[in-house]
Amino acid sequence: MFTMQEILTVSELTSQIKFVLEEGFSAVIVEGEISNFKAHVSGHWYFNLKDANAVISCTMWKGLNNYVFFTPQDGMKVHASGRITVYPPRGNYQLDVRSLKPAGIGDLQAAFEKLKQKLAAEGLFDIEHKRTIPEFPKKIGIITAIDGAALKDMISVAKRRFPLIELIIIPTKVQGSGAAEDIVDSIRTLNRHPELDFIILGRGGGSIEDLWAFNEEIVARAIYNSKYPIITGIGHEIDFTIADFVADLRAPTPSAAMEIATPDKDEYFAFINDFIYNSYQDIMNLIGNFQNRIYKSIDSYGFKIPIDLIRRNAQSLDNQIYRLTQNMDKIILRNNNRLTLISNKIEAHDINKPLKKGFVLVKQNSNYVQRVENFNLDKAAQLTFFDGAIEVEVKN
Amino acid sequence: MAKKIIKNSFEANLSRLEEISALLESNNLKLEDAISLFEEGIALSRICVNTLKDAELKVTELKKKLEDISLPDDEESED
Structure with missing residues (x-):
């Protein structure tokens, strides 16, 4: 530690203070009320956080305040996370804010409504933008916590309903600070995968704060810009997040998302059974129809014609034979007469x-x-x- | 025709089966065609059922590259 004997320059002291403060407070979350909020034209934010007895000045840089989906207002209670920095030329310290969230549920609700209206106005929830989910998925990307119950549920639903698929799981932080960024990163990573059918973004139930990552603007925009359709299954039936509104399809829970995403193999078994039964019936009907046609043909007038023909010919044959025999008789008679004549003559010569x-x-x-x-x-x-x-x- | 069943996707086999089903229902086929469609349908049914019965869910875990993780804040990972 420091001893009284040591004499330091202002710079040395400040530099040691800077080291101590910046080392000791490299990551803090501070709850306080916003005052003197100024959004500079440069894009940086400057404000104070205060409570009844103290105040601390804060900065939030352009790149980071992009991720804050609400516009801070004086009097709003927030949780600011960041680190303490010391600025030696002025000898002051400030909170370098890296993320900012409303502290209370009332504030969250207000922020939620505000973002919802903003994104709705921008058209992120438009039905026309929503894509259809293919009926026969082959590869489904899954963004969820690797050790969560949500993942186990989704896997067991997929196994039961349609095990022909491949699930590509990308372990993702779905709760707490950095979760939104990690979700965005997972969406982008899965978008680089060459052949996904769609992505399921899932998380089990929890408090509004637990699900907050899904209410972040960056998550909403990543879902909107995803090349693959996204199904959300976040929390329980009653939970609606901004992500749900942007998603191509919203399911009430992670397992419901997998239910919606996959066809049911039992339906195919039933279909195939029906097919075998029905097509057998169809074939038998067809054969029956042909049989009927054969029987009808045999009974038909057309088939009787040859028989009539035979009968008619038989009759004319009979006629012919009759006429022939008639003629024969005549011939015989004529010859008989001649014979008599001749025999008379012969008789005349009798000895x-x-x-x-x-x-x-x-x-x-x-x-x-x-x-x-x-x-x-x-x-x-x-x-x-x-x-x-x-x-x-x-x-x- | 019935011999032409190769290893099509489940989806393709199933839609062919639906097609055959509709053709057989239409009831105005030649008997030989109907029978060969029926045979093809039964073979496809067997393939579809076996495909589903034998299927095993594939689960792949995709690891992110370290440099892909953009923001730090890793000190707050208590959840």
């Missing part, structure tokens, strides 16, 4: 007629003898009369 008249037939050696010169006097001869034949011998 018996001359025999009846008294002529005799002479036969020798079974030949008829028609000339005297042919008659052999030495042989027997047969004489045939009309009423019989005799054998004679010639006696010389």
Whole structure:
């Protein structure tokens, strides 16, 4: 420690004070009421924080006050976090504020409403900007705390509903100081991933302060600018955050977000069962229809035509045969007549007629003898009369 | 046609199944076409069911690069 004997220059003393203060108060959170608030044209903020008995001057630099979503007003109670800095030329110290939040729930509500109106006016909540969530996700980015119950819930829902997917989890601080920045960073990191279907931004239930990161303007803007759609599942049913309003889809809880994000495999099993049953019925109906058509065709007039044809032809065949036989009869009759005629003629030449008249037939050696010169006097001869034949011998 | 089932995505298989279902319902197919669609549908059903049954959820943890973490404030990480 310092001894009385040591003599220091002002600069040395100031430099030691600077070291002690800046080392000892490198990270503090101060609750106080804002007074003399000035937003300089440079973008820096200058104000005092005070309570009943003390005051401290504060600065908040341009790059950092971008992250404060409300415009501080004199009299507003806030929590300022930052570090003490000493400015040697003036010999004073001040609080270099790195983040600023309303201290009470009333202040938070006011700030929430203010930001909500501002972003709504800018069009960050517009329905037209909201993108549809694909029905069959393959890769889902998840922004949540790695050790939270929210993650466990989301994983078990995904396993139960649609295990065909891949969850890409990016462990993220979702509560307390720096959470908003970490969420923004996770959104940006996931946006560099080549093939996500969408992102779920999830966090389990908690107080309004616990969920505050999701009410920060930078988170809202990162969600709005995300290349991939974002589903929020933050807190419980009753909790609405700015992030919910900007998100493409809002679910009441992290597990509800996963429910909304994934199709249900049981529905597909049911669909496939129905398909097998119905398509079997369809096929059987189709076959039945064809059968009916076959039966109808067989019964139809068209199919009867050949039979009629056969019958008609059979009839004409019968006619033909009848006519043919008629003709045959005629021919036979005609020929019969001719035959009679001829036989009459033949009858006219009958051998018996001359025999009846008294002529005799002479036969020798079974030949008829028609000339005297042919008659052999030495042989027997047969004489045939009309009423019989005799054998004679010639006696010389 | 029914032999042409390759390893399509679950989504593609399912939408083909829906298509086949609608075609079969339309009831004005040739019998041979209907039967080959039916066979294709049954094969697709089997593939879809097996895909879902065999699926195992993949969980990947993405580590952020250190330089990606923009703001410090790491002293307040008590939550």
